[in-house]
Amino acid sequence: MRVQAQTQNRNHPVRQDPEPRRGRPRSAAAERAILDAVVGLLEAGEPLAGLSIERIARTAGVGKATIYRRWSGKEELFVDVLRAIEPPEPAVSGSAGLADLRLLLESMRGRGLAQRSSALLHNVYAQMKSHPMLWNEYHCTVIEPRRAAVLAAVRRAVDAGELRADLDVELMDDLFLAPMLVRTVHRPEAPLPEDLADRIIQALTEGLAPRPAPGG
Structure with missing residues (x-):
């Protein structure tokens, strides 16, 4: 199972900054690579407790700073991974009961x-x-x-x-x-x-x- 398609889904969009930030801009491709790296490691049998930011960064081919620019730590990253691999949220009318x-x-x-x-x-x-x-x-x-x-x-x-x-x-x-x-x-x-x-x-x-x- 890969998450790239899900992260492109309208229910799980790659988050964008509301305003331009100084320094190097965040890369949507890098974010997808990071999410895919976590899923790949989990699919290979790695437990959540055993995943480190260093291991994830190395697998994704990015630096640790790239991960920390997007997520404050593993818990926040894992939540986005879980959201990405789940089925999309249903499109409800918002007016029906x-x-x-x-x-x-x-x-x-x-x-x-x-x-x-x-x-x-x-x-x-x-x-x-x-x-x-x-x-x-x-x-x-x-x-x-x-x-x-x-x-x-x-x-x-x-x-x-x-x-x-x-x-x-x-x-x-x-x-x-x-x-x-x-x-x-x-x-x-x-x-x-x-x-x-x-x-x-x-x-x-x-x-x-x-x-x-x-x-x-």
């Missing part, structure tokens, strides 16, 4: 399938949890934004009358996320059928749908 929620849940299902089929992803995620700083950074920059996107979709569904307005929105968010998280994270042997997102939404909306008006 349940329709956007379905896209977000389906994206989680896709990630679960990718992790099961990729020894690299499986091993990296397992190792990452033993590195508190890395896990915390990944949680803040990747996991929390995804949860916020689901929560926003649930709120839009409430505003559109697709979900009850008399229930706690945070609770509803957890109820939609929990079944997919259980299947993709806590039960790696559980099936992930194509209609899983639809089934979760259907099962929950039968209990979360607005109550009919009296006499209706």
Whole structure:
């Protein structure tokens, strides 16, 4: 698995400086080489703890200063590597409720399938949890934004009358996320059928749908 195609994806663009900087400009090619070097080392069986900036720089064919101009240290670099090798974020409308929620849940299902089929992803995620700083950074920059996107979709569904307005929105968010998280994270042997997102939404909306008006 290489990350070059993913880093060119619109969901994972190579970061550019908002304003010109003094000195030598950052190279998009060098950044891709660094990300590819980390993935290549991980694919070869190197553990996260064993990767040094020196080793990464040597493999990428760049100087250590090139890495430090872009990342403050290994943890920040590894987070970008993890973002690059993941499936792209789904393109949601930002205005729909349940329709956007379905896209977000389906994206989680896709990630679960990718992790099961990729020894690299499986091993990296397992190792990452033993590195508190890395896990915390990944949680803040990747996991929390995804949860916020689901929560926003649930709120839009409430505003559109697709979900009850008399229930706690945070609770509803957890109820939609929990079944997919259980299947993709806590039960790696559980099936992930194509209609899983639809089934979760259907099962929950039968209990979360607005109550009919009296006499209706």
